[in-house]
Amino acid sequence: MVWIPGCDEIPLSISSVTGPNVELTVVRVGEATTRLHALKIGDQIGLRGPYGQGFSFPTNETTILVGGGYGIVPLRFLFHHYRRYSPAKLPVVALGAKTATSLLFIAELNPQLIVTEDGTAGKKGLISDFLPGLIKQVQAQRLIVCGPQEMVNTLYEIACNSGIPIEASLEEYMRCGIGLCGSCVKRALLVCNDGPVFTTDKLALLCKL
Template identity: 40%
Template sequence: MKTMPSRIIAVKDEGKDRRTITILNKEVAEKAHPGQFIMVWIPGVDEIPMGISHIGREEISFTVHRIGEATNALYNKKVNEYIGVRGPYGRGFEEVNGKIIAIGGGTGIAPLMPLIRRLCEKSGNNVTVINGAKNVDEMIFKEELNELARLGKIRYMPATEDGSLGYKGLATTLLEETLKSGEIPNEIYVCGPEAMIKRVLEIALEKGLHIQASVERYMKCAIGICGSCTMDPIGVRVCVEGPVIPLETLAKITELGAYKRDSSGRKIKI
């Protein structure tokens, strides 16, 4: 796919060092599905993958956490500036109706948002959203999720490690407590740090539940050629077979939560 110049039409602060950037790109908006990602080119800096956090008719959004040179440059972009975009890429979420739990950790809630918005609009669905962060300042999308809860469209359960908002503790612990109440979801969707995804996988396997997890890996080509995002031992290409990976495949990936690779392919312990 070609890189398309895309104009920034909105920038919104979501939390400490986190912003949602909205761009005008009808071609991507018409093709995108919840869970897919785009490659974003910051001129003169780098090209990086970004999960899509909003899908509109002519616009899409992504949420950036500034932690390095590329994300810092992207974070500082202003309305009416241009960036390059190609995509959408990858496997998105398969929609399951019924009782649903979506659990996000940190900026991991962002790729879940298009799915949450879609599922909560369907009659008969019962959607619970667990949103975890270290503290209230780092929790994103809390205003929108609070509003959806106020309208009765979702059950919203924030969790912070320091107790500054909602449940005090890990989002995965809150998930375990929720399941202990006897609630049996038809599907669990998860995105966040790999230790969190691994724990959700363990819980699902213990209780006989099904999950879909959105996994993040270093990417270069985004089309399955370079191999930089493959995961051991079965060679899953996150950019093609993912980033959304179902339980059946996820359970076979031994590197999940153990290590990842840098730009040169070296293993880095998580």
């Protein structure tokens, strides 16, 4: 949870951690993020967390990280973790976005699949159009995804059809972040505490169309 003094406190995922430095990747979408963009070096903000359940870290499986738009941000943090602790078995990265300028961290993540809706980079279409092919090609054993809910819904179906587990980090408005206030409830699940990363069994409740 990131506190922007005098404005609000919002849930953000961590983009990278280097020593004592925590890196956030913030898209300007509302008042709080606009204020974050306006900060100067030396300005101070508050941080609390991290809370809830994180990604698993399977180092003996072929895993595909699928980022939809800005959803790549928490997966970048996970990718760094692999680079540091499991350099011999890095996950495969697939990136999708609306347009080329929304594709983040390409150079660093070296994605095997890039898809844009308008075809300005990589293949044209939705990431879900090309993912079944990639799953077969690399013989993936797990999907770890973050992106818009519709994308997660489709990827959940693809994972089920492919018979492999899926983990997805979901987004929801949060207030307390610690499982008390109920602001982030989806069905009977709390995104802050039961999630934000949900595994196949929980996604079965959250992704059914």
